[in-house]
Amino acid sequence: MPKNNKLKIFNDPIYGFITIPNSLIFDLIQHKYFQRLRRISQMGLSYLVYPGAHHTRFHHALGSMHLMQKAINVLRFKGVTIAEDEENGLLTAILLHDIGHGPFSHAMEHSIVKAISHEEISLHFMEELNKEFNGSLTLAISIFKGEYPRKFMCQLISSQLDMDRADYLKRDSFYTGVAEGNVNSERLITMLNVKDDKLVVEEKGIYSVEKFLVARRFMYWQVYLHKTGLVAEQLVTRVLKRAKELIELGVNLNCSSALSYFLINGINSKSFDNDTLAIFAKLDDYDIVSALKEWQYHDDFVLGNLCDMIINRDLLRIKFKNKPIKNSDLKLHRDSLINKYGVSHQEADYFVFNGKVRNQGYQNTQQPINILLKSGKIKDILKAADQLNLKALSKPITKYYICYPKKKM
Template sequence: MATTRKLKLFNDPIYGFIRIPNPQLFKLISHPYFQRLRRISQMGMSYLVFPGAHHTRFHHALGSMHLMQQAIQVLRYKEVDITDDEASGLLYAILLHDIGHGPFSHAMEHSLVNGISHEELSLLFMEQLNKELDGELTVAIEIFKGTHPKKFLNQLVSSQLDMDRLDYLKRDSFYTGVAEGNINAERLITMLNVVDGSLVVEEKGIYSVEKFLMARRFMYWQVYLHKTGIVAEQLLIRVLRRAREVHANDGSLPASEPLRYFLANEVDRGNFTPEILLKFSSLDDVDILSALKAWQHHPDFVLSELSKMILNRELLKIKVKNREVSEKKFDKIKSDCKSAYQLSDKKVTYFVFKGAIENRAYNREKENINILMANSRTIDVAKASDHLNLDALSKTVTKYYMCYPKKSVT
């Protein structure tokens, strides 16, 4: 009896059906390392601001892979040379580009593992998977690292106009309900081309690029750098810091086995072994949330209060200004907080703190977005555009925040 091959499909709310083009990709998606991404939130603590923002890194990885399939098809139609091995490498690389994220994504990037970015962890996961798959990911790793001789392949995965950014802007806009971030990803991909080995956008797509850069700026100020999200993420970082101290004192802090390991051990680039990678692969948002639920009842005042603040969304007050708060005013607020809660100099730093946030929609020094003009010249989008705001978008805007308990300051 004849058998037919079944298509592997995922039904996505953004793009509709996402097709998995080969069995090896589906094997990667089925791997426990990748399935963990179902339990890693895409936007960290932003769900405390935008109730719909509960989508995961799993959603985003599949969406990015779908856009990469479109990009490969468009570039091949324009007679850009992409071999079958390179096409597979692109799909593997973009699928796994965020596999190194820890619980709550960026919120805890350096809280559990010191000095190792999620990109470095993604590479470690890819290298481990490459061993399991007998070298199947070798080209993908070259593309991800930027060592592949065809520069544009890496640009499709990691640049200022890559499939990662095209998906997360559109996806995060959809789930937060912030319409300003809704970009026309299909139009941008259709306008892609390659000149002298580098990715460019054809002149007809310049307005889509402008919209993309403006959307990035809006999404950072309105969503990614929303003041409530900032204070929630800072509290989460401080919860983990306090948990380390409490665990060091008595060693009996309730936590899952993998979380307890990272609380008890200082892990950095120098001692990050394959065994530790395996422990890290067991960590997700569930470990943190279950720990917070237990820690809210802990006798340590700092640990319990910070845990309650996050769980009950009774956060610190946060003020965001264009200028940094004066040391005199900052010291006064700390002093008031110490008196109100009977805190030591060390403990008050968990409740009163300040910092800075930056927004730069377009980094011209890092890697330009080049426009292919009708005369076959390529020119930076900020120079090619008649939109005066684009030059301003390449400048870093810095704002300063201060957080403190609402009841301690009159």
């Protein structure tokens, strides 16, 4: 029988043709854990704002791997030694870096399971795959955890200028149609180098880095923290919270077996074992959407209305303010809801609430982006750049919001 050709090519709308470099990467892509990413939205519920934002974590993972291939080739061309096993480790780590995302990506990161991040779940997946692939992922796991002695490799996976960000900014900009977020990832990668075992950007690439940071700030305010997407995500987390409350009261809710498991059991980082991982691997966006469609007709006032709002995109009103929300404002809207529908104070809190969002374009205290000057010296991008607005990006900006029902529910 002829052997399966594992050196396939993907046609990506962003980069064109993406090649699978070896059989290990092919087998990982083919694995059911990775194929699940086809059913996990890259941008959560942002498609309620930007109709084109229906791309998935599968797209993003392949794109990140493609950029990593380019980065490895660039660094090798510049004399940086990267062994074949290190190359496989880098490609595997970036391919699987988001494999632990739950339904709608970040939207419900701490709702399905408590006190455990998607990075930790990704590590669980990688360790399980490592058993299945006879230790082939050991080096990749070391790089992913930031423990590998060659630090620039860890920076390629996770830093303020990693292959993850280089792909998602360009990809999310493309699918949302927000041109301000478009970055020249290829140009940035071409300017990469390694100095003293740290990832640096050559001086002639400084303006590309500035554009990258400014674009990231725009994307956060205009897309990732868009008020409509924000309130939609809040509603989904509240749906799951209410569902758990009702189940604890003995109410039967129809949903998939995978979703039911996490609603019934309070899973956290300590109880997240291999059996839980196997069930988590069956959970995706479709479980949530199916439940929302079913529960919108439930006779519970809170659950039915919350689900109806999301399914029919008739969301709560949300307003941003520069100062913390006053308790009097919350009370005004809460009392109005209670008087109109006769709901309890606790039930009203599902529809009237406040919160805050924070945006910091650049963090100069955590793994700064270093510029390699022609003189051989290394400078933080803030000191090397001549644009004043770049310094402003390092200052965190916090905005406060209040959510409450429109006149008619």
